[in-house]
Amino acid sequence: MRFAFKELPGTSEDFVRPVVPVVVEGLPRAPQLCLLDTGSLQNRFGLWVAQAAGIDLEFAPAQTLALGGFQTIARTVPVRLAVGDAAWEAPVSFCDPWPLSFHLLGQEGFFRWFRVTIRAARYTMDLVLEQK
Amino acid sequence: MDNISSLSRDPNDSTPAFCHGEPVARCRGSRIVNLVGLQRRPGEYILENMNQVQATIAHHDFVLESRAIERTVGRVLPEPLTDHFVVVGGRRYPPKQVISLVTGLDRADFTTHHARRVLRRLGFVVGRRSDTDQARQVSASRGRGPHKGHEADLLRTHAGQWVAQRGLEVLVAADTPQEVLSWLERHDERADAMFLVPAEEWQAEGISPH
Numbered sequence: 001m002r003f004a005f006k007e008l009p010g011t012s013e014d015f016v017r018p019v020v021p022v023v024v025e026g027l028p029r030a031p032q033l034c035l036l037d038t039g040s041l042q043n044r045f046g047l048w049v050a051q052a053a054g055i056d057l058e059f060a061p062a063q064t065l066a067l068g069g070f071q072t073i074a075r076t077v078p079v080r081l082a083v084g085d086a087a088w089e090a091p092v093s094f095c096d097p098w099p100l101s102f103h104l105l106g107q108e109g110f111f112r113w114f115r116v117t118i119r120a121a122r123y124t125m126d127l128v129l130e131q132k
Numbered sequence: 133m134d135n136i137s138s139l140s141r142d143p144n145d146s147t148p149a150f151c152h153g154e155p156v157a158r159c160r161g162s163r164i165v166n167l168v169g170l171q172r173r174p175g176e177y178i179l180e181n182m183n184q185v186q187a188t189i190a191h192h193d194f195v196l197e198s199r200a201i202e203r204t205v206g207r208v209l210p211e212p213l214t215d216h217f218v219v220v221g222g223r224r225y226p227p228k229q230v231i232s233l234v235t236g237l238d239r240a241d242f243t244t245h246h247a248r249r250v251l252r253r254l255g256f257v258v259g260r261r262s263d264t265d266q267a268r269q270v271s272a273s274r275g276r277g278p279h280k281g282h283e284a285d286l287l288r289t290h291a292g293q294w295v296a297q298r299g300l301e302v303l304v305a306a307d308t309p310q311e312v313l314s315w316l317e318r319h320d321e322r323a324d325a326m327f328l329v330p331a332e333e334w335q336a337e338g339i340s341p342h
Binding site for chain 1: 275276277278279281282283284285287288291296309310312313316317321322323324325326327328329330333334335336337338339
């Protein structure tokens, strides 16, 4: 699967980011824009996604995280995710507050499932689901 | 909106129409008073300034004010566009949705072209999706990225809002993600991606300033 980088408006300059649309179970109409973040161990999503998708976090322990300069409270549960026709289940930390434009796909929750080729000079990403 | 609807049932009623407690369109009964004598098309008159237009729509006469329209329509999310649109408050709406909202008329009672004409007289920008898509394709751009900056330009007016996007087109923009999800559900639409258009650069960089 090939995806193009996303252009996001800025004030001094615009941003071109390697993001992919991820379908979260329970939200099939609105794939969530997620940054391919090799520096993140887990997937990190805004809390509102869990609330909108009806994902139960009641028994997920709260954890305080410092991410990119802000502090947030995370609750982690396994969630069914899909990109295009590739689906997998992985832990997602739902975080509040979550001020970023996109969610984050990390090493354990995403990269271990896919072979990823990023061609930043051409603004493209290719994802191939890894065979078990 | 019900009180606006009642306006359209009685063409001789000259009381103001209200939407959310604010007057939007005043029905002037079945006889038009031409205040400045400038008739652009049958049934449409420019009043003292370009913010106000008197128009006959579906056999009812209305005085429409652009600022009142902006206030009223700004409280409502745009419905899915087919081809024609009007820009109100930086958002693209179906012209018939706007006219129906401010007059209370049933959309089946007037045409898209009539709605476009009235809204253009009021100073609103009207257009067609097909035209703007073609213009996008042929216009050169100096920006970075897979679309040479076009995508960033299209998103710029939605800074700070949540959007659902299909291709490069913004299907809906709203202040909360819940509103966007609700809109998609209500209109049986599916987006390619949903995200927050950054209002601050750090929201796109993924780091927060201390």
